[in-house]
Amino acid sequence: xxxxxxxxxxxxxxxxxxxxxxxxxxxxxxxxxxxxxxxxxxxxxxxxxxxxxxxxxxxxxxxxxxxxxxxxxxxxxxxxxxxxxxxxxxxxxxxxxxxxxxxxxxxxxxxxxxxxxxxxxxxxxxxxxxxxxxxxxxxxxxxxxxxxxxxxxxxxxxxxxxxxxxxxxxxxxxxxxxxxxxxxxxxxxxxxxxxxxxxxxxxxxxxxxxxxxxxxxxxxxxxxxxxxxxxxxxxxxxxxxxxxxxxxxxxxxxxxxxxxxxxxxxxxxxxxxxxxxxxxxxxxxxxxxxxxxxxxxxxxxxxxxxxxxxxxxxxxxxxxxxxxxxxxxxxxxxxxxxxxxxxxxxxxxxxxxxxxxxxxxxxxxxxxxxxxxxxxxxxxxxxxxxxxxxxxxxxxxxxxxxxxxxxxxxxxxxxxxxxxxxxxxxxxxxxxxxxxxxxxxxxxxxxxxxxxxxxx
Amino acid sequence: xxxxxxxxxxxxxxxxxxxxxxxxxxxxxxxxxxxxxxxxxxxxxxxxxxxxxxxxxxxxxxxxxxxxxxxxxxxxxxxxxxxxxxxxxxxxxxxxxxxxxxxxxxxxxxxxxxxxxxxxxxxxxxxxxxxxxxxxxxxxxxxxxxxxxxxxxxxxxxxxxxxxxxxxxxxxxxxxxxxxxxxxxxxxxxxxxxxxxxxxxxxxxxxxxxxxxxxxxxxxxxxxxxxxxxxxxxxxxxxxxxxxxxxxxxxxxxxxxxxxxxxxxxxxxxxxxxxxxxxxxxxxxxxxxxxxxxxxxxxxxxxxxxxxxxxxxxxxxxxxxxxxxxx
Numbered sequence: 001x002x003x004x005x006x007x008x009x010x011x012x013x014x015x016x017x018x019x020x021x022x023x024x025x026x027x028x029x030x031x032x033x034x035x036x037x038x039x040x041x042x043x044x045x046x047x048x049x050x051x052x053x054x055x056x057x058x059x060x061x062x063x064x065x066x067x068x069x070x071x072x073x074x075x076x077x078x079x080x081x082x083x084x085x086x087x088x089x090x091x092x093x094x095x096x097x098x099x100x101x102x103x104x105x106x107x108x109x110x111x112x113x114x115x116x117x118x119x120x121x122x123x124x125x126x127x128x129x130x131x132x133x134x135x136x137x138x139x140x141x142x143x144x145x146x147x148x149x150x151x152x153x154x155x156x157x158x159x160x161x162x163x164x165x166x167x168x169x170x171x172x173x174x175x176x177x178x179x180x181x182x183x184x185x186x187x188x189x190x191x192x193x194x195x196x197x198x199x200x201x202x203x204x205x206x207x208x209x210x211x212x213x214x215x216x217x218x219x220x221x222x223x224x225x226x227x228x229x230x231x232x233x234x235x236x237x238x239x240x241x242x243x244x245x246x247x248x249x250x251x252x253x254x255x256x257x258x259x260x261x262x263x264x265x266x267x268x269x270x271x272x273x274x275x276x277x278x279x280x281x282x283x284x285x286x287x288x289x290x291x292x293x294x295x296x297x298x299x300x301x302x303x304x305x306x307x308x309x310x311x312x313x314x315x316x317x318x319x320x321x322x323x324x325x326x327x328x329x330x331x332x333x334x335x336x337x338x339x340x341x342x343x344x345x346x347x348x349x350x351x352x353x354x355x356x357x358x359x360x361x362x363x364x365x366x367x368x369x370x371x372x373x374x375x376x377x378x379x380x381x382x383x384x385x386x387x388x389x390x391x392x393x394x395x396x397x398x399x400x401x402x403x404x405x406x407x408x409x410x411x412x413x414x415x416x417x418x419x420x421x422x423x424x425x426x427x428x429x430x431x432x433x434x435x436x437x438x439x440x441x442x443x444x445x446x447x448x449x450x451x452x453x454x455x456x
Numbered sequence: 457x458x459x460x461x462x463x464x465x466x467x468x469x470x471x472x473x474x475x476x477x478x479x480x481x482x483x484x485x486x487x488x489x490x491x492x493x494x495x496x497x498x499x500x501x502x503x504x505x506x507x508x509x510x511x512x513x514x515x516x517x518x519x520x521x522x523x524x525x526x527x528x529x530x531x532x533x534x535x536x537x538x539x540x541x542x543x544x545x546x547x548x549x550x551x552x553x554x555x556x557x558x559x560x561x562x563x564x565x566x567x568x569x570x571x572x573x574x575x576x577x578x579x580x581x582x583x584x585x586x587x588x589x590x591x592x593x594x595x596x597x598x599x600x601x602x603x604x605x606x607x608x609x610x611x612x613x614x615x616x617x618x619x620x621x622x623x624x625x626x627x628x629x630x631x632x633x634x635x636x637x638x639x640x641x642x643x644x645x646x647x648x649x650x651x652x653x654x655x656x657x658x659x660x661x662x663x664x665x666x667x668x669x670x671x672x673x674x675x676x677x678x679x680x681x682x683x684x685x686x687x688x689x690x691x692x693x694x695x696x697x698x699x700x701x702x703x704x705x706x707x708x709x710x711x712x713x714x715x716x717x718x719x720x721x722x723x724x725x726x727x728x729x730x731x732x733x734x735x736x737x738x739x740x741x742x743x744x745x746x747x748x749x750x751x752x753x754x755x756x757x758x759x760x761x762x763x764x765x766x767x768x769x770x771x772x773x774x775x776x777x778x779x780x781x782x783x
Binding site: 163177178179180181182197198199204205206 | 711738739740741742743781
């Protein structure tokens with residue numbers, strides 16, 4: 001019957017060994033006490049002297065193999081003996097050691113130790129360790145009238161007090177110092193109603209000074225109870241809002257936004273608007289119309305801004321398809337004035353009115369609000385001085401228009417009253433570089449500051 | 457009460473114990489002819505002769521072993537380590553023989569020996585000769601570790617150490633040998649081992665300390681008293697065994713603890729105190745036990761860096777403010 005040789009234990013602490021060298025080859029005679037192999041343990045490379053005798057029939061491990069203790073490494077037997085059965089057995093043994101054997105032992109060890117009271121378990125031998133003249137043994141002795149403080153007593157002591165950390169209504173653990181917890185338990189204070197002044201909001205002793213029982217505290221603060229009775233309203237999200245949410249998240253997450261801001265001197269623009277509105281009755285031109293017109297003109301001069309990022313390609317729009325944001329009760333939509341560059345100021349203003357009407361009546365066709373090559377968003381009438389807008393795809397840029405205000409300005413070294421407006425361009429950096437955006441924005445400003453061109 | 461230096465108080469303790477008990481003898485480097493490297497043994501050679509005041513070669517392991525053997529056969533050796541930095545060489549005798557002989561002989565031998573000498577950071581002695589060793593010794597079951605903070609305590613505790621039937625590590629401080637203080641002139645003044653001393657009473661914070669740290673703590677307590685903060689200072693006197701009874705009494709009153717020591721933080725005396733307090737007195741704590749220690753580095757030689765490494769009263773004040781949740 002062949003003998004299966006296992007990985008030997010060559011040091012007290014080794015759990016596995018690595019074959020460093022074989023001193024014998026298959027067919028060699030191995031005598032007990034003879035050098036059989038070099039094995040690298042956790043400490044050193046050691047020579048393994050065989051415990052068994054026989055002809056080496058089979059080597060089950062290669063040089064460099066790392067195997068756990070007891071794993072079969074070789075088979076010894078009589079010359080010419082069949083090793084098939086022994087090899088099968090060795091394989092089975094290896095599987096046992098690698099899979100169930102070692103792990104099973106660990107599991108058993110864990111199961112044998114009951115989970116609770118790890119502290120007490122650790123402590124017990126410690127106290128026995130230091131029996132002589134050690135005050136640690138004595139320290140448990142001093143009379144202690146508070147059962148919760150007896151060293152081995154768990155937090156829920158004989159007094160029946162629960163001194164564990166309280167949890168608030170949202171399931172968040174309330175941080176309180178151990179002393180604060182004990183005081184709260186003694187005085188019947190609900191720690192979830194106390195604000196902590198310590199680090200990370202920890203409730204400490206001083207936070208409980210002067211506090212009475214919690215229900216008294218609650219009764220005293222009537223406002224709190226009244227506020228608490230108000231309920232939140234949960235509103236179902238409309239399709240429009242879903243679309244807004246989806247498109248804006250997409251835009252803000254995929255387009256690397258950057259922002260350019262300029263202040264526009266609007267003194268001439270104010271005068272021009274007055275003159276234009278005095279000269280015609282077709283439509284009352286708004287500042288927004290003038291801004292849209294200025295953008296249209298500037299976009300014609302900057303075709304690299306009138307673009308869409310399409311991944312592998314950039315689309316340069318043939319015409320200016322100018323979107324403008326319209327606020328609705330239910331959300332927001334940006335109708336598009338198609339080929340705005342082919343419209344004069346008055347026609348542009350009329351087109352904008354028509355689309356805005358349709359938008360408010362929710363009668364826009366999809367063609368009326370898709371395919372923008374540029375967008376203008378104006379919150380000036382809401383009193384916003386300046387803001388940054390999220391790009392409205394497929395357009396690569398959006399202009400955020402602030403309020404036109406009278407402000408003190410310096411003119412020829414003198415303080416004077418001037419009209420100013422702040423415009424902020426958001427650009428998709430994938431399609432529009434900073435210098436390109438800046439040149440465009442500069443021309444928008446120029447068009448607004450010398451506005452006669454808007455009429456041409 | 458007489459005013460005297462720490463070294464004089466220690467000298468008195470040795471003198472009194474040698475006069476009282478002929479089994480007591482002093483051994484170490486330069487203890488005789490030279491009258492002691494720090495003059496703690498001044499005059500003892502003349503008074504008690506070469507049999508009881510023994511100069512040794514520079515062989516700490518050997519004379520520590522001679523001491524252990526002498527103690528085993530009934531004498532009461534006092535082994536002077538010129539500094540405890542050199543006691544590192546004798547650790548095998550101290551840890552493995554002095555500390556364990558009573559246990560390993562099944563109680564047949566007791567080892568009434570005192571190892572004493574200067575311990576802890578001194579002044580510009582650099583990494584190897586300026587370090588606090590108390591936590592190393594305090595880790596060993598079987599040893600008692602004593603570290604007095606005042607001349608009076610030095611005298612009373614050294615006498616107790618010599619009389620104790622177990623090995624005692626008695627840690628003095630080089631920088632305190634010249635420190636003067638009132639010393640009891642009671643005929644036989646002995647302070648019990650294993651008893652801490654409430655050096656200053658207060659209700660706001662407990663500061664636990666020993667040896668030089670005691671003076672930092674008292675300085676901090678003095679300064680904070682001006683702001684109305686009442687700091688209780690506990691001088692451990694004996695580091696092992698720990699007087700948890702006195703500590704507990706104080707913590708039940710103050711609910712806040714700062715420990716002060718000059719040694720390294722990792723596994724230090726403060727670490728043990730923090731464990732014992734948080735375990736035994738968990739419900740009493742309003743803030744985590746906070747340590748003031750030397751920095752976790754070998755001692756630099758440069759004086760300015762030495763100041764940075766060592767704790768000072770301002771560090772104690774900062775820690776006290778922290779446990780009081782004041783900035």
